[in-house]
Amino acid sequence: MNTKLFDYKIKNHFSIYVFLDKINYLCGLKQIYKQMKIAIAQLNYCVGNFEQNTKKIIDAASEAKTKGADLVVFSELSICGYFPYDCLEFSDFICNCQKALDNIAKHCHDIAVIVGAPIANGEEGQKPLFNAAVFMYQGHRHVFKKKQIGSNPLFDERKYFEPSHDEEQLLDFGGHRIAIAIGDDLSNRSSDPIFMENRIDDLKRLSPDMVIALAASAFDYTMSRYRCDTLRQTVLKHELPLIMVNQIGAQTHLIFDGGSMAFANNGHVDTALPFFKEAVVVVDTDNMYFYRTAEDNIAIPEKMSLIHDALVLGVRDYFHKMGFKNAIVGLSGGLDSALVTYFAAKAIGAENVRVVLLPSQFSTDHSVSDAEALAKKLQIHYDTVAIKPIYDVFEKELQPFFEGRPFDVTEENLQARIRGVILMAFSNKFGNILLNTSNKSEASVGYGTLYGDMCGGLSVIGDVYKSEAYELARFINKEEEIIPWHTIEKAPSAELRPDQKDSDSLPDYGLLDAILFQYNECSKSAAEITAMGFDSAVVERTIKMVNRNEFKRQQVAPILRVSPRAFGAERQIPIVAKF
């Protein structure tokens, strides 16, 4: 087997300490060690925007070269953006990937490049593509294919990609023997969850001296830490330096946080790239073998900070990548719409956001004053449309049919739906995209009106439980009062009937969210949750509400994913079932 694919004579920096300090280590490597500078390009791609993605890649390669890099590495499927789903089935999409590669190849003379791309598989009866890392340098090109095609329910790669059938090989470049891994190639395939075993174990017998991994690892508030810990296991097991390149940016509901890393072979993070920001950073292989850091050079932000930055990025990318400029929110004076308005303003600028206050006869004075206070604080244009005249004419026209029947959920929903119609009319007339304001607690128990307050093109906080929403508001207000404190401190209410409070029909949010977390995120049964010490009747009632409202969740906008288990693609519960 020829593992020596490339041996380009690039400028090698022989270091004096090679012959002094680390002679034993080098004997182990059985080769002359050469210093190399590698750029990690952590960029924000848009699925299918080949022109823009290609330009970003070429610009980053040029920047890397300027910074002295010999090699620049991009993330998984960087050519087309991750994850393209069924776009991968269209021949023109794959053809555009090929053209983009050819275009980038023209810029690989002074610097070598590794980009992620789908590559056609001509073999009849197999999946039509490989998920590949393409190395390009001075007219040469070599393709490394992903072997461990994952089973992540967020993106079913097995639908499109054939696992590599190639014999294992290394990239021989700049005096280094580099093991190339893509995404799940670094996931644990061992049947023992404690023992890390992955593709690097197979590549190890070819004696690599380094691992480069192209990833597209989606954010959730546990993932930034988890990713670091998991990669470290591979580093420590094989005592190999490891560079992991992740993308940043949101793709509809999925957010990618970046946080690319270079590990020294002692298991410490030598260099960490920022979270939620593009960056091109050069690392020096010397630091991964010799001048090794004695502690991690990485600081992972705390949960609320991560969620905050993720949601800002999620909203911003939705608008920018869709080519939308303006947003609209129905501002009730409550916490949820206040948060969504804040995120919209933060993401796309207050001048591009408008809000509408839609008080009914059941709205309290403070609803209006709290909403106004926020709009003024954020300097957002607001309008007020009282819904009573419209509500009254609906009542009048429906009266012949509803006569004699009491006020019930019909009339409550009617108010919410009138608001939805007005907001969508503003949206249609002025081109502002309506943002959905449901939180995860409401979405769980169905405490929201379909086609009413559940309207909107993007659900901003639909993966944030109400108790987390409070934490988030306090985080936002850490330095100054942005969300009115009164909004945060008053008892939550839908204000759809006189003196209504959420607590009339729902358990306290602290309790509710604790149960919901066990059910939604941990898939615990009623008996298991009760055994944790929760009241059995409350648990049963909560689970019943969640199950009964699956139909609502399946008609809601994409939800920005910040938790390990958001409603949407990764949680599949049948609507028709007996629970």
Added chain:
Amino acid sequence: MNTKLFDYKIKNHFSIYVFLDKINYLCGLKQIYKQMKIAIAQLNYCVGNFEQNTKKIIDAASEAKTKGADLVVFSELSICGYFPYDCLEFSDFICNCQKALDNIAKHCHDIAVIVGAPIANGEEGQKPLFNAAVFMYQGHRHVFKKKQIGSNPLFDERKYFEPSHDEEQLLDFGGHRIAIAIGDDLSNRSSDPIFMENRIDDLKRLSPDMVIALAASAFDYTMSRYRCDTLRQTVLKHELPLIMVNQIGAQTHLIFDGGSMAFANNGHVDTALPFFKEAVVVVDTDNMYFYRTAEDNIAIPEKMSLIHDALVLGVRDYFHKMGFKNAIVGLSGGLDSALVTYFAAKAIGAENVRVVLLPSQFSTDHSVSDAEALAKKLQIHYDTVAIKPIYDVFEKELQPFFEGRPFDVTEENLQARIRGVILMAFSNKFGNILLNTSNKSEASVGYGTLYGDMCGGLSVIGDVYKSEAYELARFINKEEEIIPWHTIEKAPSAELRPDQKDSDSLPDYGLLDAILFQYNECSKSAAEITAMGFDSAVVERTIKMVNRNEFKRQQVAPILRVSPRAFGAERQIPIVAKF
């Protein structure tokens, strides 16, 4: 390896012709051939309704016994209904499966039973379940596990099920050596799509004399024929009789058509069970070896008949399994709402359906008269609510904000949304479930108003193109005029502005649907479709409309699936992307 698992002394019917007619054949089998009667139980399960599913299974076993069967076979995951999705993650769900098995085991003394069930896999680091066929007889129990875990995007079994690691084994029962297969065990795993190779090839070396397959094969209008042709390949390759048991019934959007079959070893269908109906039918193994039919005893209905029966079943099961009694439809006088009303009446009875006519100032006289004619023909209760007074008050309240701007899509959508609000108010007040009336052509190009005419809990004809809707209406009217001919023959219109016609903004439906089929069902690119002879500008415009409206499709109710590629789970296009 012990392949001789069971050898119960059941009453065997020695047949005289064993020693006369087929002596050579029997030598080939290397055993004394014994006649056996096998019941195929094709039932309609509800996911998670263990009480009802168990009762159905026990009753069918009893019926099979009465009909003289030695063995009764049920479909894949019959214990819990197929497909339970993430319900499989809950311990109480799996526990209920186990209890149901124990319960059924008590009824397996006079007859042997094979049922489908998820079985826990204790192995750490593996998927937590096996998809199994459980043989039970006189206190004995043996589990056969599925090996080929499929990659069907409709139900991602790999998320839950570990493939069998057991050594291959046969079921030795009643003097027969039976190869047990489950679902995709019979799919082609060969890299050559022409050459059929599957688990039976592995089992073949154990010399089975018959194949029994437990399936849950979802309907589409090509599948009933395809399934028969594919199974026949396995039969002919190995010259083995084959019994395939499918379930019937709808599970939210997925419809299962039944059509279970017993093949003689000459490749002909000996016995076919009905489509879209429950049935318990006994087959005689003699007929699969000796008295073999010289032609297929199966009649596969034509496309419109299949779609018709599938939609009736789809609507009926949605209501019955959810415990809903009544439906409501907004009846416009056009074809789509007429079809949906017809299917509702056919599925749950005209007395359980009410319709509302919602004319606007742009509605034509014939809209109202056509709608009334249908309601009268079907004997359905109808009400009329003119939307103008409500529209006028919306206009008046929005006038301060919209002043000076022309009538546009805002006002068109406003009418559709007022209708949605009224229909949902009726739905809330009287408990009637609103049915969505969009067709697949509209859903493709976004010719519908989100939160307006796209409201509803179930999309009945969302997988039927407009040209197919015409065919379906003609099929329904074959014997008498049920859908008014005028509804079928007039030019389609949304009637949201004066003299509006669909053809003002869309290509002719025949042309449009032909392009959409190539794009949606066949994933052909614009260039490929144009190369088929379609006008390039029309193709480009159509594809742009499809892509731009992905956001609408992701907020719509589950769509009853009748085509090989329905919108929903199996077609995943990102909302945010550049196309």
